[in-house]
Amino acid sequence: MKAPLLWFFEAVSISMLLAWLVLGQVPAEVVDRIAAIVNEEIITESDVGLAMALDAQRSPDTVASRPEVLKRLIAERLIVQESKNAPPVTISQEALADALQKVQEPFPSTAAFDRLLRRYGITRAEFQQQIRKKLWVLKLIDQRFRPFIMVTADEIQEYYDKEFRTEMRRRTSARIPELAAVRDQIEAILTERKLNQETERWMDDLRKSAVIRF
Numbered sequence: 530m531k532a533p534l535l536w537f538f539e540a541v542s543i544s545m546l547l548a549w550l551v552l553g554q555v556p557a558e559v560v561d562r563i564a565a566i567v568n569e570e571i572i573t574e575s576d577v578g579l580a581m582a583l584d585a586q587r588s589p590d591t592v593a594s595r596p597e598v599l600k601r602l603i604a605e606r607l608i609v610q611e612s613k614n615a616p617p618v619t620i621s622q623e624a625l626a627d628a629l630q631k632v633q634e635p636f637p638s639t640a641a642f643d644r645l646l647r648r649y650g651i652t653r654a655e656f657q658q659q660i661r662k663k664l665w666v667l668k669l670i671d672q673r674f675r676p677f678i679m680v681t682a683d684e685i686q687e688y689y690d691k692e693f694r695t696e697m698r699r700r701t702s703a704r705i706p707e708l709a710a711v712r713d714q715i716e717a718i719l720t721e722r723k724l725n726q727e728t729e730r731w732m733d734d735l736r737k738s739a740v741i742r743f
Contacts, residue, residue: 561573561574561575561650562574564576564577564602564743565599565603565741565742565743566740566741566742566743567603567606567607567610567739567740568606568607568610568739568740568741569740570606570610572599572602572603572606575650575651576602577595577598577602578649579645579651580598580601580602581593581595582645582649583632583645584598586636586645603736603741604732604735605662605663605666607732607735607736607739608666608669608670608732608735609662609665609666612666612669615669615673616672618665618668618669618672620661620664620665620668624664625657625660625661625664628660628663628664629656629657629660632660670724670728671724673731674724674727674728674731675720675724677727678720678724678727680716680719680720680723684719685708685712685715685716685719686708688715688719689708689715693705693711693715
């Protein structure tokens with residue numbers, strides 16, 4: 530059972546990160562219009578189109594709508610703007626290379642991936658910077674909230690009784706594992722759920738104080 534994903538990161542992991550990036554019908558040519566302005570910082574239609582294109586290539590059965598993708602890009606901009614004076618966060622070359630590899634995996638070839646980037650007027654170097662920024666944001670959120678998240682024994686028991694057992698009965702007729710065997714898994718799920726909730730509250734505050742124009 531997977532933990533719920535951050536609505537704008539599908540993740541506090543590289544797999545969640547990639548859910549930010551969303552393909553559908555890719556236009557033959559993109560006219561770079563303004564999709565939104567976030568505190569004077571522009572998000573272009575190319576930004577939205579490329580994000581949609583990458584995610585649909587990765588997961589064609591769960592393609593997010595344009596408004597959902599734009600909402601996530603706005604969230605990214607707000608967090609970056611809010612965190613300019615935050616303590617330094619280092620992204621290793623290994624983490625960056627791994628993230629880039631995961632983005633490219635669904636494509637039939639490197640050439641096909643490069644063609645998509647060219648279609649949206651972005652170089653590989655620029656794309657790497659975008660991925661580095663997304664990893665930075667994920668790590669920043671993790672450092673900001675995770676140390677303060679606590680999951681109690683009662684919460685684990687409640688999840689096991691009301692959610693885990695119910696889901697297991699729905700999915701399989703096999704014997705349901707005892708709580709001790711899945712305790713760590715449940716604790717991780719509840720930690721991510723609380724992390725999502727804390728992040729969402731923070732984003733609500735950021736949106737209220739931001740000037741966002743469409």
